[in-house]
Amino acid sequence: xxxxxxxxxxxxxxxxxxxxxxxxxxxxxxxxxxxxxxxxxxxxxxxxxxxxxxxxxxxxxxxxxxxxxxxxxxxxxxxxxxxxxxxxxxxxxxxxxxxxxxxxxxxxxxxxxxxxxxxxxxxxxxxxxxxxxxxxxxxxxxxxxxxxxxxxxxxxxxxxxxxxxxxxxxxxxxxxxxxxxxxxxxxxxxxxxxxxxxxxxxxxxxxxxxxxxxxxxxxxxxxxxxxxxxxxxxxxxxxxxxxxxxxxxxxxxxxxxxxxxxxxxxxxxxxxxxxxxxxxxxxxxxxxxxxxxxxxxxxxxxxxxxxxxxxxxxxxxxxxxxxxxxxxxxxxxxxxxxxxxxxxxxxxxxxxxxxxxxxxxxxxxxxxxxxxxxxxxxxxxxxxxxxxxxxxxxxxxxxxxxxxxxxxxxxxxxxxxxxxxxxxxxxxxxxxxxxxxxxxxxxxxxxxxxxxxxxxxxxxxxxxxxxxxxxxxxxxxxxxxxxxxxxxxxxxxxxxxxxxxxxxxxxxxxxxxxxxxxxxxxxxxxxxxxxxxxxxxxxxxxxxxxxxxxxxxxxxxxxxxxxxxxxxxxxxxxxxxxxxxxxx
Amino acid sequence: xxxxxxxxxxxxxxxxxxxxxxxxxxxxxxxxxxxxxxxxxxxxxxxxxxxxxxxxxxxxxxxxxxxxxxxxxxxxxxxxxxxxxxxxxxxxxxxxxxxxxxxxxxxxxxxxxxxxxxxxxxxxxxxxxxxxxxxxxxxxxxxxxxxxxxxxxxxxxxxxxxxxxxxxxxxxxxxxxxxxxxxxxxxxxxxxxxxxxxxxxxxxxxxxxxxxxxxxxxxxxxxxxxxxxxxxxxxxxxxxxxxxxxxxxxxxxxxxxxxxxxxxxxxxxxxxxxxxxxxxxxxxxxxxxxxxxxxxxxxxxxxxxxxxxxxxxxxxxx
Numbered sequence: 001x002x003x004x005x006x007x008x009x010x011x012x013x014x015x016x017x018x019x020x021x022x023x024x025x026x027x028x029x030x031x032x033x034x035x036x037x038x039x040x041x042x043x044x045x046x047x048x049x050x051x052x053x054x055x056x057x058x059x060x061x062x063x064x065x066x067x068x069x070x071x072x073x074x075x076x077x078x079x080x081x082x083x084x085x086x087x088x089x090x091x092x093x094x095x096x097x098x099x100x101x102x103x104x105x106x107x108x109x110x111x112x113x114x115x116x117x118x119x120x121x122x123x124x125x126x127x128x129x130x131x132x133x134x135x136x137x138x139x140x141x142x143x144x145x146x147x148x149x150x151x152x153x154x155x156x157x158x159x160x161x162x163x164x165x166x167x168x169x170x171x172x173x174x175x176x177x178x179x180x181x182x183x184x185x186x187x188x189x190x191x192x193x194x195x196x197x198x199x200x201x202x203x204x205x206x207x208x209x210x211x212x213x214x215x216x217x218x219x220x221x222x223x224x225x226x227x228x229x230x231x232x233x234x235x236x237x238x239x240x241x242x243x244x245x246x247x248x249x250x251x252x253x254x255x256x257x258x259x260x261x262x263x264x265x266x267x268x269x270x271x272x273x274x275x276x277x278x279x280x281x282x283x284x285x286x287x288x289x290x291x292x293x294x295x296x297x298x299x300x301x302x303x304x305x306x307x308x309x310x311x312x313x314x315x316x317x318x319x320x321x322x323x324x325x326x327x328x329x330x331x332x333x334x335x336x337x338x339x340x341x342x343x344x345x346x347x348x349x350x351x352x353x354x355x356x357x358x359x360x361x362x363x364x365x366x367x368x369x370x371x372x373x374x375x376x377x378x379x380x381x382x383x384x385x386x387x388x389x390x391x392x393x394x395x396x397x398x399x400x401x402x403x404x405x406x407x408x409x410x411x412x413x414x415x416x417x418x419x420x421x422x423x424x425x426x427x428x429x430x431x432x433x434x435x436x437x438x439x440x441x442x443x444x445x446x447x448x449x450x451x452x453x454x455x456x457x458x459x460x461x462x463x464x465x466x467x468x469x470x471x472x473x474x475x476x477x478x479x480x481x482x483x484x485x486x487x488x489x490x491x492x493x494x495x496x497x498x499x500x501x502x503x504x505x506x507x508x509x510x511x512x513x514x515x516x517x518x519x520x521x522x523x524x525x526x527x528x529x530x531x532x533x534x535x536x537x538x539x540x541x542x543x544x545x546x547x548x549x550x551x552x553x554x555x556x557x558x559x560x561x562x563x564x565x566x567x568x569x570x571x572x573x574x575x576x577x578x579x580x581x582x583x584x
Numbered sequence: 585x586x587x588x589x590x591x592x593x594x595x596x597x598x599x600x601x602x603x604x605x606x607x608x609x610x611x612x613x614x615x616x617x618x619x620x621x622x623x624x625x626x627x628x629x630x631x632x633x634x635x636x637x638x639x640x641x642x643x644x645x646x647x648x649x650x651x652x653x654x655x656x657x658x659x660x661x662x663x664x665x666x667x668x669x670x671x672x673x674x675x676x677x678x679x680x681x682x683x684x685x686x687x688x689x690x691x692x693x694x695x696x697x698x699x700x701x702x703x704x705x706x707x708x709x710x711x712x713x714x715x716x717x718x719x720x721x722x723x724x725x726x727x728x729x730x731x732x733x734x735x736x737x738x739x740x741x742x743x744x745x746x747x748x749x750x751x752x753x754x755x756x757x758x759x760x761x762x763x764x765x766x767x768x769x770x771x772x773x774x775x776x777x778x779x780x781x782x783x784x785x786x787x788x789x790x791x792x793x794x795x796x797x798x799x800x801x802x803x804x805x806x807x808x809x810x811x812x813x814x815x816x817x818x819x820x821x822x823x824x825x826x827x828x829x830x831x832x833x834x835x836x837x838x839x840x841x842x843x844x845x846x847x848x849x850x851x852x853x854x855x856x857x858x859x860x861x862x863x864x865x866x867x868x869x870x871x872x873x874x875x876x877x878x879x880x881x882x883x884x885x886x887x888x889x890x891x892x893x894x895x896x897x898x899x900x901x902x
Contacts, residue, residue, distance in 0.1 A: 064754075064755070064756055066754055069860070070860070072663075072665040072666045072667075072864075073666060073667065078667065079665075080620060080621060080626065081620075161637040161667075162667045164621070164626065164630065164634065165625060165626045165627065165630045166629075166630060166633075167625060167626075167627055167630070170629075203625070204625045219667075220662075220667045221662065221667050221668050221669070225666075225667065225668075226668075240676075240852070241673065241676050241852075242676060242677055242680075242852030242853075242856065242857060243759075243850075243852040244756060264756045266754055266755070266756055266850065267850060267852070268754040268850045269847045269850065269856060269860075270847050270848045270850070272732055272848070273732075273735065273752060273753065273754055273847075273848050273849070273850060274754060276735055276736065276739060276740050276752050276754070277752045277754030277755065279740055280739060280740055280743050280749075280752055280755075282751070282752050282754045282755035282756075283754050283755075301744075451615075451863075452619065453614075453615035453616065453619040453620075453863055453864075453865060454614075454615065454616075454619075455619075456619040456620075456622045456623060457615070457616030457618065457619045457622070458616055458618030458619065458621070458622055458631070458635070460616075460618065460635065460640065460641070461616025461617075461618055461619065462616070463616060463618075463619065463622065465622075466622060475623075477623055486625065486626075486627055487627070487628065493628060499628065500632075501628040501629075501631035501632045501635070502628050503627070503628055
């Protein structure tokens, strides 16, 4: 019968699919490293493990972390994703990392180079790094200063095209290794953020690379990117791409074996599903929730929300280009800019839309050591805002509720678009509130939101921010762990056809600010450097160069089993992972 | 018939050429691979180096022909985000997607055949009316709503109530373990089935009704054949033709996966890979998946036409 043939055909497809599965799955699961004890290598999830002799063999402690996005590689220098940095913090933190108070905390290094003991030379160009003695990679091979040198060479090798950034590494002239624990790093010129190199923070980092594994190899498409050999609290046992990263406790870790034996990192792309999984106990930690999730997390039984006021900030930026064809002419007037800051009720935003868990900020370095805490955020004062707009010559002449005025010889209406990312409920709500506030003082804000990959597209990709094709925009960024804004305010960094990769999306050009930014890069003393940053913040504040909205919250959803998690303003969720434990 | 198939294949190649040109243009315009490098701790020098390394400093037509010259040789190149062969990324996801989609398709066909036939035979019965009502409900609901609701009831609440519960998919499990695979398939397959069965049942019901009212069915009944034989042997055979078309149209989706269902149930399939890499501007991966699916569309349409001749001997291809 013909229908039998159809059925047979269908069955064959199913069988073929099953066969493909059988062939496919083992190939994607990497074998555990040879040196690991069998108990750890075969660790099963707690829920399904049934120990035969509970008194003799303690059940392995496991937790599951739900990642909403999958890293593109497990060596953070070859991926610019925060999720890759987080795997880096768990597996390969480098010489030091930053603790819950944003202070450096030593990992592989004995101490941080300093001027007091001469480990930083008087000219600030030579740094002597000291490793702790007897360090080992997770495969048991010794970790020496040669690996520091090898890491630098690998990052600078043009063949490794996967390397995302070489910040600072390109300024290293040479690295000498007089013995196994000493590396003498010589710079060609002074580099203020030197302590960001070979270290791991919450948003960027460089773990060391093992010379004995990678000597003579290139990183692109190297298995090392999927299963690196590392020296952190955990090591990568396997990565089933699209699904699961399995981390095992590293017996060779410098602080000793961590308390939790196995960490599963499960890819859970849906935030709703992640919340359900936290509730059922399938997942113990969701590290990437957003502010809008706080009520859901707090209302879910067995789940708690940790909201840490971060150093990332949401800000609205003016297009300050002096060319009226590119910039918005009225924004050249400081009174208009100040009126807009005074006219938006940022306090209600923080208190209601952000549940009172964060604060309005006055500057772009909130909750960092260089923040100028003397600066009070501008108040919400619509009357003063209206007075400033009147003074600047913008009044409602035609009675439509929107102000008009003369700018550069032409009549300009204070009606313009505001571009931020979509879909993002919080941003949309804040935007709606701001639009209402501004309308009350005679300014019309028209939402024109775009998906992040369009809004943040590069100059060649016609990105509105990169090309200056915007009037007012809004997004989040941060200048951590080092405060250097990487040219974000420099005149020569305004993106143009000739230099499309410039970082100054504000399109501002203030020689005073340029001078301050150049000076901070040349100062070694952190306190003196912080003073310059505070002066720069004062300048930005007085000139109302942007609208700082609020400090972003790092929102973690934590299940009832996990203990010891602290987090930090810099977003270093995993800095003390060796102290984490699970409730019995 | 051979000439027919050859002609269709040659047409198919032209169609694929047009599809690749259009989708390359759209993919490259829709998202800029550099978007992910514009914020954060990256200097302008590094951005320039990355752009050059990825070949993004060249005009888009040049990028297209470079891609095409490799693709025609079956080389999909390297993912620009993961720096690993695109074929590797796809082969990791293909088995998972096939298992989910083929299981769902089988369930959908069996269920809608049973319900559609029963509904037609018992036209205007209580069952038929209820089913018709439910079909419209199922057809109108968005898939994310169905998927999340099923998860909330059968995974979250059932566990809370102390009943046997199903997994959320966000738990750690092994694809190779058959019993785990089955329990993890139930909810995503049910989500996909609710929507599809609703539609298919309507098609099959109406085509069964049409066939059942024809003269030869009356003749068959008059011969004294039992009702089951009339329905299954005589009516279904002819009524199944529209279903073959539908399955033929659906078949490429077996490879493409289901973006929403895979996302909600953390299913590591092709739909999610496509969605994720599209958002990251990874055009080599996006183009490879589009090309595979487009090829499947062309091939399955030819196969559908051939299947017509099998199901309905009156149809001759020439």
